[in-house]
Amino acid sequence: MLLELIDETTLSNSRGVTRGDVVRKAIVSVFILLLLFCNKWVTFAENSAMFLVNIMPPSAQAGKKIIFLVRIRNTGTESWTSGEYSAFVKIFDENKGYITETNKIPQFKDIAPGEILAANIAFDIPVEYSGTYYYIAGIDFDTEILFSHYLTLKISPFIPTPEIKKWAGSAEIDYQDDRAIESTTNLTLRLVNMLSQTSFLELSASGFASRVIDPQLNNFLISYRSKKLDISAGDLTTGLSRLTLSRSRCIKVEKRLGWLSMAGLVGSSQKKFENDLYGIRGSISLTRAFEIGTNYVQRKRDGNSVASVDAEFGLSSRMTFKGEYASSVYKENEKEPERREGDAFQLSASLAYEKLMLDTSYEKVAQDFTSVGNPFTPRDYEQYDLSLTHFLSNYINGTIHYYKYHIGLSQDSDSLITSTVGGELTVAFPKLPSLLLTYSLDETYSRNNGKSFIKDTSDNLTLGFSYPMGKARVSANYLRFGYKDASEIAINETNESTNYGLWVPWGRRTTLSANYAVSSGENSTYPNVAYFQSITLGIRYCPSLRKLVLSPQYKVILPDSQQERKTTTSFGLTYYFTNKSVLTLSYGLTNYGEIINSDKAISDKFSINLNYNAGLGKNDKLELNYSFDTQRNFTAIDNSTPNENSSLRLIYKIQI
Numbered sequence: 001m002l003l004e005l006i007d008e009t010t011l012s013n014s015r016g017v018t019r020g021d022v023v024r025k026a027i028v029s030v031f032i033l034l035l036l037f038c039n040k041w042v043t044f045a046e047n048s049a050m051f052l053v054n055i056m057p058p059s060a061q062a063g064k065k066i067i068f069l070v071r072i073r074n075t076g077t078e079s080w081t082s083g084e085y086s087a088f089v090k091i092f093d094e095n096k097g098y099i100t101e102t103n104k105i106p107q108f109k110d111i112a113p114g115e116i117l118a119a120n121i122a123f124d125i126p127v128e129y130s131g132t133y134y135y136i137a138g139i140d141f142d143t144e145i146l147f148s149h150y151l152t153l154k155i156s157p158f159i160p161t162p163e164i165k166k167w168a169g170s171a172e173i174d175y176q177d178d179r180a181i182e183s184t185t186n187l188t189l190r191l192v193n194m195l196s197q198t199s200f201l202e203l204s205a206s207g208f209a210s211r212v213i214d215p216q217l218n219n220f221l222i223s224y225r226s227k228k229l230d231i232s233a234g235d236l237t238t239g240l241s242r243l244t245l246s247r248s249r250c251i252k253v254e255k256r257l258g259w260l261s262m263a264g265l266v267g268s269s270q271k272k273f274e275n276d277l278y279g280i281r282g283s284i285s286l287t288r289a290f291e292i293g294t295n296y297v298q299r300k301r302d303g304n305s306v307a308s309v310d311a312e313f314g315l316s317s318r319m320t321f322k323g324e325y326a327s328s329v330y331k332e333n334e335k336e337p338e339r340r341e342g343d344a345f346q347l348s349a350s351l352a353y354e355k356l357m358l359d360t361s362y363e364k365v366a367q368d369f370t371s372v373g374n375p376f377t378p379r380d381y382e383q384y385d386l387s388l389t390h391f392l393s394n395y396i397n398g399t400i401h402y403y404k405y406h407i408g409l410s411q412d413s414d415s416l417i418t419s420t421v422g423g424e425l426t427v428a429f430p431k432l433p434s435l436l437l438t439y440s441l442d443e444t445y446s447r448n449n450g451k452s453f454i455k456d457t458s459d460n461l462t463l464g465f466s467y468p469m470g471k472a473r474v475s476a477n478y479l480r481f482g483y484k485d486a487s488e489i490a491i492n493e494t495n496e497s498t499n500y501g502l503w504v505p506w507g508r509r510t511t512l513s514a515n516y517a518v519s520s521g522e523n524s525t526y527p528n529v530a531y532f533q534s535i536t537l538g539i540r541y542c543p544s545l546r547k548l549v550l551s552p553q554y555k556v557i558l559p560d561s562q563q564e565r566k567t568t569t570s571f572g573l574t575y576y577f578t579n580k581s582v583l584t585l586s587y588g589l590t591n592y593g594e595i596i597n598s599d600k601a602i603s604d605k606f607s608i609n610l611n612y613n614a615g616l617g618k619n620d621k622l623e624l625n626y627s628f629d630t631q632r633n634f635t636a637i638d639n640s641t642p643n644e645n646s647s648l649r650l651i652y653k654i655q656i
Helices: 008-015
Strands: 049-056 065-074 086-092 098-101 116-124 131-140 145-147 151-156 167-178 184-194 200-210 216-225 229-236 248-257 260-268 277-285 290-299 305-316 319-331 339-353 356-365 381-391 396-407 415-427 434-448 451-469 472-485 491-506 510-523 526-544 548-558 566-576 582-592 601-615 620-633 643-655
Touching (some): 065 131, 248 277
Antiparallel strands (some): 049 065, 065 116, 086 098, 086 131, 131 151, 167 643, 184 200, 200 216, 216 229, 229 248, 248 260, 260 277, 305 319, 319 339, 339 356, 356 381, 381 396, 415 434, 472 491, 491 510, 526 548, 566 582, 601 620, 620 643
């Protein structure tokens, strides 16, 4: 997680879109130096990113919209090409179980190594949400998806207000057709009927269908909520408590009498009403800031039961502590009633005070602890999680994060330990270069039958530099990645990459860019050092202001003397119908030797990306996302059949 202090002028220059009528033709002379080095190519992370996500407004409330302010720095070795990646946010329940996600928002900006992507992603919080949730931000490329760490999302209960209409809600139909995956149609419906200023009736449902699966109901919930009584039937994201029963399909009734609250439920942990479990909960608020509760849930079929006690203490709205202890009893079957007893507990704390943000948690589950309805959930493990960000000043901030997962705590069982520790420091004073320093260390250990099976360590260091000089901008980025395997076959590998970038506006509608990268790598298996260089030159030209963008680009890779240099010549066209409606076309030819040489062509790629939004009425809209790409490999035995892929997504949404 990284706080980025962003100059909006810098971002607009990086897009190459400036005002004016005068256009100068750009003439670029390319001088390439061919150097002689060793005989292996370097493997390095082309796509790597660091995330910071803030929420606006900070106080999230059920039934309202929040905006995730996503800032992502490109810490890889390759630029992110406009139209070829998307940003989105995933939402998880208090057990970090997946619930839903926002739409993937295509991004139409070229982000060079060391530069920042700024995106705002909206999320309508359903009215049934309440309590602690988690979310992660993601960036989706054609070949992989990168995610941030888990971040805490506190949601206060839905409060009816007089200005809300008697009937409110939305309906959405989402159709996706992709050659790589099965085509699906999804339907989501939400309705809220305001019975009074203190009570409401809410309905939510979602279903899906595909070519091989008949239409079926995926999730549904109907609930009545008032100041003293809640009645819910359907799929609940939180059944009782985190360690007893979370997601379930059941009927739940909760009654509040002053400081006392009682709840009972009957249903199933699966998505069907089997009437195979029941549970109760009682809680009391000793003060406005301190609540304690007890929970009990049992499954009838196998006698599996879990009892727990939990507490929550809040010194303020910005400082909360939570904890829960649970004990379970599980029988294998009725014929051989072997009882297995175990316990588990979890603690968490969240603090947001002035310039400090802290999220930490610890969870431990014994070997014989069994959650109700799912005896195959992980057990015999412990988990730590810590994230601390401190804004040292308006221009300096730092973050440290630590995560550890250890499964197989008992000495007689196989074990696996994974841990991650890292830190980031950002310095961005006005009119001075912005600096970035990050470091992360990942370790994985595995023991099988008393012997060490896996013992891996990897570390990653990033140094970033960016400085605007008038309307121009220069940047430098250093990446170092080390990997060690200390198991039976020892491996020691180190990769380094340095990138230098320059962006210069020429006139009012043209921006010139240049990037020079040097990469090298060492591997204990191979004695020689792998080394290569790359030079990338590009132009962004806007013949019509804020409508059309032309972006030719040329890239040459200089390997050792035993291989020919490889070049890629590409051309992109982007047309902005509106700020959210964009058409992008691109073509690239990769070959050996000269700028364009079809006789030595290795491959070519053509792609189309269309993102179009249309407001059909005051309360409804249509969104179209279409992409198509075709790639030919001329070095293959049969190059007559290109590799094609296309995807189509249609979303229709109406607000009631």
